[in-house]
Amino acid sequence: MASSLICCDVQSRVSSVLNRDVKQFGKKHMFDPNEETCWNSDQGEHQWLILEFPHSVKVSELKVQFQGGFSAKVCRLQGCPTHGDFTVIGCFYPEDDNSLQSFPIQEAPAVDKVKILFQNSADFFGRIIIYSLDVLGDKAS
Template sequence: MNEDRHNPEMVSLISPDTVIKVSSTLDKSVGKKNLVDGSPETCWTSQQGLPQTITLILPSSSPRGVIPKLLSITFQGGFVGRTCAIHARTVDRTHSDIPGKANWRLLTYIYPEDVNRKQTFTLPSLSDAAFIAPPSAPISPSGLSTLPATASMPSHFTDLGNTYTGNPTSEMEHDVNELGITALRLTFETSSDFFGRVTVYDLDLKGYLA
């Protein structure tokens, strides 16, 4: 049977070999391992202050890295990262884990709702990421988002739970020539918590081998 290389089945890109780094942890009982343990009873909680980050270093059997497509995240209501910048580290750069270095590229911004349920966001390709602009609204000292509910987005966004939908004719099509990544960083710039804390019960990333 011939394999459809343009439309393979998406898989979870998080494995036991995935290295997870977080900016801070409130205490050992709410550590980073709880992000991907699959239990609805455990969570990661940051210390107070913004920004807070989660970095996933993604091992892959492919030398071209992985192509993320769907990010799923479950927050605790009241402790939600309301404005989140997502950066990707490409395979054609040096493997430096320092924010701001050239190998980290802004992929998109997402705006999760202040709810307890799982929220899923479709991620753009790196080629589409060139059109993503950071929000212009300031961040208040409390860390609460000052973005209006109808904050403007580029034309390739639609209002589907603040989810990037990309090109509607090829949203989930896998281009074998698409550039892969080796790491993904979530930077929570605002929080629904007055003190800037973020609590995440579950995190998953699905996509393809590049």
């Protein structure tokens, strides 16, 4: 059974943080248990998030909670080995609301890094706001 791949050893990077205020809107807030904190990107097209795992993984599901009005209309999941190039694993299409949404990933290859590209934001300025993000899967054998 798949379990959360997010742990203290996972390295994360994001495209931007609103007004560079990482204390209030930083990436760490996507992974904390506090329902009132969030990652808030700055404005601009094609915001993204990269997660680097301490070992190879097979992603089976993504769970994400956007703020309504600040979700992406199209998300592209990419993956790569440690020293390889990113290739597309799949696309998903979130609803523009505040609910926790789940997106199954079919037959994902073993990867060491994943990148989520947030395309076509519902926000006029291209901002993305995420309250919760989890990546489910298994260690690759």
